[in-house]
Amino acid sequence: MITEHNSRIEERLQDLSCLYEISKRLASAMDLRDCLERTMGLLSEMKQMENGTVTIINPLTGKLEIEVAYGITAEGRKRGKYKIGEGITGRVVATGEPIIVPHISEEPLFLNRTRSRGDIKEQNRSFLCVPIKHSNNVIGALSIDRVYEDGISEQANTDLQFLTVLSGLIAQTTMRIQAVNQEKEELHTENLKLKRELSQKNRINDIVGNSSRMQDVFEMVHRVVDSNATVLLRGESGTGKTLVAKALHYNGRRKDSPFVVVNCSALPETLLESELFGHEKGAFTGANERKIGRFEQAEGGTLFLDEIGEISNSVQVKLLNVVQERSFQRLGSTKFIECDVRLVAATNRDLESAVREGAFREDLYYRLNVFPVYMPPLRERRTDILLLAEFFLEKFATENKKKIRRISTSAIDMLIQYHWPGNVRELQNCIERAVLICDTDTIKAIHLPPTLQISETRTEDNPLSLTASVENFEKELIIDGLKKNNGNQTKTAKYLDTSLRIINYKIHQYNIDPKKYKI
Structure with missing residues (x-):
């Protein structure tokens, strides 16, 4: 009697020790499947309970599906699906009452769908299954296999009590983790909503685009709009670099000061130097009076240097001094003039190649490339083509006092399929032309330029x-x-x-x- 009593105490202590280890893992767990895997592993190691399985009701299908199955293959887990009331597990979930199967080989309700036990007819296994409940609602089931050497005895009832306690812990953990995951999902959804609202709020005037590439541009612009950092706009001709330069100025702290534009490729070297820095009277032949340069005109505001990659080496040297020292000299003067100007530059050239070839100064490149913003070509933001086309349609229809309401399906197809080498500027010209020659309320394919119609219907082997x-x-x-x-x-x-x-x-x-x- 004393020996049997001591044995029971030892078993109780072992149960408490196992529950303690499991509860520690469940309490700190954030991943449901991982913590249940560990729990089933502890049952196998400490309690000789094999094939530990947690089955949860799928709210979408209403079926019981295996969440975790220790020692069962992935294919077995996929096969382990039951309707509520089907098999032993289904019956436990349906009734909310635990079940002990003394010999699974003799139980017709035991379906063994996972096929993880081999030929059950030759095995002397017992199967214990208890419901997992939360607030009197059954959400799943916990089951294990165990071999009792002396046959089913009081030990099986003790194990059933142990599993019932454990199922309560699993239910609490499941609901806690699901609540946390739901909160995370709600926060993620709210975050996306706020980002969309912020995107709409921060939309830059006259720059149309909802594509991910343009959202990246908008975000970059808003990050740097209020700083004094030099911005270098990169991208092909016609992508909207000038619009972004204007946005940087008119959405920033300098919006009440001048915005001055210089197209560096439109002026020869001598005139460009005079345009940028100004000159004194008599500085060179034809300099009949003092001239104020663009840097002075832009004082307190923004100077936009378009096509910066086209300037000569001598102008590059002087520009570098202005960027570094924030001061310059007029041509023909020895006096240094301090300047407070936000510099924005743009180029469609590969400046890195120009630096390697010696056509562009490396030190100036690094001074300008403080905050580069890449403008994607229109072919890389095709989702914006229809949006842009409708924007230009409304604009030019209003300007020309025409009641053109929409663009036909075939015309839209042609606009989407075209490769747009001239980018947004080409699309703008295309829609303006279509508006001018359209006499109905719809822009049709015949109103689009021949280049677009040829691109869709003509090939070398199949002429129009x-x-x-x-x-x-x-x-x-x-x-x-x-x-x-x-x-x-x-x-x-x-x-x-x-x-x-x-x-x-x-x-x-x-x-x-x-x-x-x-x-």
Whole structure:
């Protein structure tokens, strides 16, 4: 009797020790699957409870799915799905009551879907399963296998009590981690919402774009807008570098001071030097009076040097001195003039290559490249093409007093497919031309420049033909009619003054889906 009593005390102490180790891990856990894996591992090591499995109800499917299964393969876990009430695990979840199966080989309800136990007919295993409850609601089940050498005895009931206590800890941990994850998700959603609102709030006037590439540009501009750092705008011609330079000035602290622009490629070396720094009377032939340079004109404001990569070496030297010392001399003068000017430069050249070739001073490059902003070409921000096209359409329709409301589907397709070597500037000119020659309320493919139409329909092996042009025009008219008549083919036939049979035939011929045009 004393020996049996001592044995029970020892088992109780072992249970407490195991629960203590498990509770420590569960209390500090933030990853549900990881902490349950560790828990099932401790059951195997300390309690000889094999195949420890936690099954949770999937709220989307309503089925029981294995969350963690210790010692069971990934394929076995995938197979281990049960309907509520199905098998031993399903019955435990349905009734909320624990079940002991003394011999799984003799139990027809034991489905063994995971196939992790081999041939169960040859095994003398017992299966214990308890519900996982939260506030009297069953959210899943905890099950283990155990081999009892002396057969089912009081030890099985003790184990069932132990698992019931453990299932309570698992339920608390599950709900805690799910609550934390839900809070994180809500914070993430709120953060995205605030970012979108901030993006709208910080949208730069006259710069249109919702693409991720343009959002990066907006963010960079707002980071540097209130600083005095020199900004170098990089990118192909026509990408909007001048607009960004204006945004840096008019959205910053210097907005009430002058914004002065100098196109460095438009002036020869001698005139550029005079334009930038000014000159005294008699400084050179033709200098009949003193001239104030652009640096002085921009005092307190912003000087935008466009095409900075085109300036000569001698002008580069003088510009470097201004950037370093914040002072300069007029041509023909020995007096230094202090200047407080925000410098913004732009170039479409590869300045790094120019530095390697000796065409651009390395020290000036590093002085200018303090805060580079890369303007993406239009072909890398195709999601902005339609947005830009509609912006220009509204602008030029208003300017020319025309009631043009939209751009046709075929014209949109051509705009999206074109590679736009001239970038946004080319798109602007394209839409302005279309507005000027359009006499209806819709910009159609025929109103776009020939370069866009050729890019879509002509190749070396397939030149533009009359038949193709007629088909494109016919398809465009039908789509336009379907849009205006909410996808109704009968009304479209009447609108186009033709028969329903012909409209149906053409819709089939051109593979048009009228359902797409229902509002």
